[in-house]
Amino acid sequence: MEPPASRLTRLLVGFILSLIAVISISILNEGGFSIADAMVAVSTLFAVLAGVLLAVIIAGGRRAHGSWITDSWISREPGDKMLSRIERERDEASMQDLGSKWAMMEMARLESKHGEE
Secondary structure, three states: OOOHHHHHHHHHHHHHHHHHHHHHHHHHOOOOOOHHHHHHHHHHHHHHHHHHHHHHHHHHOOOOOOOOHHHHOOOOOOHHHHHHHHHHHHHHHHHHHHHHHHHHHHHHHHHHHHOOO
């Protein structure tokens, strides 16, 4: 199972290529300022932003997971490691939450027994 960052990289490359095609076709269109010119500007902005995100993800490349700026947004760990980490975090969270659940249940029992808060 591949990391989500590699999937996003492929998606961004396809997105950027399609935007470049749209921009190229719009630039080839002759004429004065029109809606197409505004669309070219917006498409160019999206292409630049997607390119920057792609460059940041690629620059993170072989670094350890958790040491790069985009790791909190887009995981670069392989699927099996990510699955085991998430299961471990879920188990830790359920054990930590157990104390508060027990306290809430005890509080509800005492309130029903004594009729006060």
